[in-house]
Amino acid sequence: MNWAQSSRLADIGGPMRQSNHLGKTLREDPREAQTAAHKLMLRAGYIKQIAAGVYAYMPLLLRALNKISQIIRKEMNASGYEELLMPVLQPKNLWLDSGRWDDDNEIGSSIFVIRDRRGSTLCLAPAHEEVITDIIRKEVSSYKHLPKKLYQIQTKFRDETRPRLGLMQAREYMMKDAFSFDDDEASLDGSYQAMHDAYHNICRRIGLEYRCVEAHTGTSGNNRRHEFVAIADIEEDTIVYCDNCEYAANQEMGEARLEVFPQDSEEKTMEAIYGPGLIGVEPLAEFLNLPVWKTTKTLLFQADDKVVAVMVRGDCDVNEFKVKDFLECNELTLASPKVIKELTGAEVGYAGPIGLSREVTVIADHYTRDRVNFECGANRTDYHYINVNCGRDFPLPNFGDFKLAKEDHLCPRCDQGKLKEARGIKVGHIAKLGTKYSEKLNCGYLDRAGKSQPLYMGGYSIDINRLTAAVVEQNHDESGITWPTHIAPFQIHLIGLNLETEEVRAEAENLYQRLLDEEIEVLFDDRDLRAGEKFGDADLFGIPIRLTVSKRTCKEQKLELKFRNKNQSNFITYGAALKIIKDFCV
RNA sequence: CGGGGCGUGGCGCAGCCUGGAAGCGCGCCUGCUUUGGGAGCAGGAAGUCGGAGGUUCAAAUCCUCUCGCCCCGACCA
Structure with missing residues (x-):
């Protein structure tokens, strides 16, 4: 924003003395x-x-x-x-x-x-x-x-x-x-x-x-x-x-690409393995001595009045939105344990595509497909199949993109990128x-x-x-807000300290008027309060530049300037301060 | 809409379990002293204890209903 634009923005509200301002500050967080x-x-x-x-x-x-x-x-x-x-x-x-x-x-x-x-x-x-x-x-x-x-x-x-x-x-x-x-x-x-x-x-x-x-x-x-x-x-x-x-x-x-791994050169015979209480892919993979990507999550969903089984690679989660879109259904919720028991014949955690009730449609994520000798639930409590192969051991389901894209997955659009969340x-x-x-x-x-x-x-x-x-949310610290320049309520927070001293008050009033003449948006804290309260409010308000006039600045013929987002304040001449202010607002 | 929590001076809270004069800190008002990161002393104002009904000699406190607000979930900009 250039200076001319900024002054047009000054029409946004008139000048303001804090003694006239409505809006008291609170010291404690509201409950x-x-x-x-x-x-x-x-x-x-x-x-x-x-x-x-x-x-x-x-x-x-x-x-x-x-x-x-x-x-x-x-x-x-x-x-x-x-x-x-x-x-x-x-x-x-x-x-x-x-x-x-x-x-x-x-x-x-x-x-x-x-x-x-x-x-x-x-x-x-x-x-x-x-x-x-x-x-x-x-x-x-x-x-x-x-x-x-x-x-x-x-x-x-x-x-x-x-x-x-x-x-x-x-x-x-x-x-x-x-x-x-x-x-x-x-x-x-x-x-x-x-x-x-x-x-x-x-x-x-x-x-x-x-x-x-x-x-x-x-x-x-x-x-x-x-x-x-x-x-x-x-x-x-x-x-x-x-x-x-x-x-x-x-x-x-x-969307996401997953890392794919070298596959076994030949298909092995499918077998059921007894693995009691192995719910969750990590312990299961460890028990079966398989990489997690060879395991399969098969989740049963109630999709309106139908039940659908969704398969994703064990290291992934199901993206319910994608499933919902694919099925074009209105309601999609995880099937209840009772329904799961009825349709799989097993407790929750052992569902798989093989031997499921015919009522259940199976859909599967693309990445479950080209694996040789993978694991899946056996639809029997405590049992898992290993060395399963799509098409050979069960009919090919409908494939689609049903996985939840997550941190560290590969970027779907470029070769080098990884996803962040x-x-x-x-x-x-x-x-x-x-x-x-x-x-x-x-x-x-x-x-x-x-x-x-x-x-x-x-x-x-x-x-x-x-x-x-x-x-x-993006611009604050322990003591208050730190507004980005172009949307801060004011550009300058002019703080008058020691205003009981005639000379200081006159000086502050002069400066206030001068800033207004320059069409700078300034909030003037002309209240007769202690320094701590004024600085505290200034920090809370978060106006980008704080200018202080006090006994001290008057004596040195200077102004004290501090940026809200910096710790250090500086005593500088009027001219230098005005220059900084103008440069800042450009 | 399901689950949970909370309503006590302007703000933050204690008191409620076990009924018996409504309290604390901050803020506010007056005066004096102070004056660079929320001061000190002295004095003061301010609360139908969210509301209604009930129990009781007596209710902020127990019971019922109701209103409001907050949190988790579902939903969403």
């Missing part, structure tokens, strides 16, 4: 907060909880939120998007049309429903696909009107069963969502790619540590989708990424929605030939609250 970001935001007075999952954004946080919003606006505008604002209050009918009202829909179950005094049913919208599509179908009728690209920054509502972690999973939250409407798939591809690039710019400008990952599209989706995940070690999503190339994916979707917070996602909404809501246009066509739609969202929480 309800678990994560660092939640604790610090409460302690710094950035948020106030009003109800479960409902927060007031206090003045300092609002400035940060506005800055993030401004960065997003700039990138969206630069990508040719127009900003609009759609209603939060929406009629039920639109949602019935899109099919997202029902409880069994992933979004339907968390809609806030409202009834007005005339008896109409409305909702507090959790999303805006319906409304934007409704608007576009009324506005757009010809290929000549296309493409259209819109965005808004608006409050969303979700009747979460369990709000948690402060701004991370609230019931009311701020979101940027954008929609593109193109005449065909190829143009949609272009729009999608443009948002992909814009999102990278946004994350970089905010100063976020993040990964863009390939994400799960759900059973119906053959459409592409990426998630932007902020790296943070709190419970949420797990992603896998390559340490060598650009490959990154949500673990749900993550990281935990993160989903802060944005971009998706090709295709004609899903345009068809349901009858949103089309006439092409050159005068023929009616559905619009191709893209949806792109950023959860601003969550993004902010992620930034704090």
Whole structure:
């Protein structure tokens, strides 16, 4: 950001004297907060909880939120998007049309429903696909009107069963969502790619540590989708990424290559081995004197009304999302011990593909296939088969990718890379929605030939609250927040000490005015408090540069400047300080 | 929605088991002294003990119901 841009951002809020500021700081951690970001935001007075999952954004946080919003606006505008604002209050009918009202829909179950005094049913919208599509179908009728690209920054509502972690999973939250409407798939591809690039710019400008990952599209989706995940070690999503190339994916979707080993040159005779109580592949492999990769995990799942056995190599775990997609089922859960006993004839832990009840469909991960003389459960308590071979000892099952990609697996895209795992917070996602909404809501246009066509739609969202929480999670130390420069509520925290001394107060007031004249965003701590309290609050607030005026600085005709993320403060001249400040803000 | 926990001045907590004058630390107000990492002394204000019902001579404490908040799980931006 250059200096001119920064001063435009100063419009985000007026100057502020801390004596006027609302938002007291807390010395102790509030009991309800678990994560660092939640604790610090409460302690710094950035948020106030009003109800479960409902927060007031206090003045300092609002400035940060506005800055993030401004960065997003700039990138969206630069990508040719127009900003609009759609209603939060929406009629039920639109949602019935899109099919997202029902409880069994992933979004339907968390809609806030409202009834007005005339008896109409409305909702507090959790999303805006319906409304934007409704608007576009009324506005757009010809290929000549296309493409259209819109965005808004608006409050969303979700009747979460369990709000948690402060701004991370609230019931009311701020979101940027954008929609593109193109005449065909190829143009949609272009729009999608443009948002992909814009999102990278946004994350970089905010100063976020993040990964863009390939994400799960759900059973119906053959459409592409990426998630932007902020790296943070709190419970949420797990992603896998390559340490060598650009490959990154949500673990749900993550692919992996496994190391393959030399196989026996000839097939041996299958035999059943008695190995009592050997549950778990490690002790089993040791007992059988086999490498773990020669063992096989066979798990039974209840897939809607069917039972399916899934085989993966012993050193892997089953990825239930992949299985679910493959089977195109709605519910997938591990089969109960009772069902397992019925269908395998054995206790849990001894299932295998050989001699299973006919009702059970067997599917297997690719990597189970080309092994010679492997192990699997014998469907008999305490027994395992060894020297098993696919096709010879049991019919070839359907093969697919059913394993969970994990740390140290080989990268599916490049030769040298290994996968790493990281935990993160989903802060944005971009998706090709295709004609899903345009068809349901009858949103089309006439092409050159005068023929009616559905619009191709893209949806792109950023959860601003969550993004902010992620930034704090990534930028803090023991004593408080350490905001990245471009989204800090203020650039400078001016601290006046010894303000009871006329000379010092005058000096501080002068400096405050001078910084304002320079259009520098400055928070002036003009309160008559002890140094410890002021510095403590400054550390908590996390404004990047702390400038102190005191008896001491006045005497030496200097200023004391300290960066929030450094330990050392320096006494320097006015001129030097101003130069540092200006350079810093560029 | 299943399982668990907690509601006592603004904040953090003790008291509850075993019923018998509502306490502590921080914050807040007044005054004096202090003044570079959350000061000292003196004085002071502030709580229907989440709510309703019940048991009892007597309930923060025991019982029933209810509301709220938090955690784990399922779900999710």
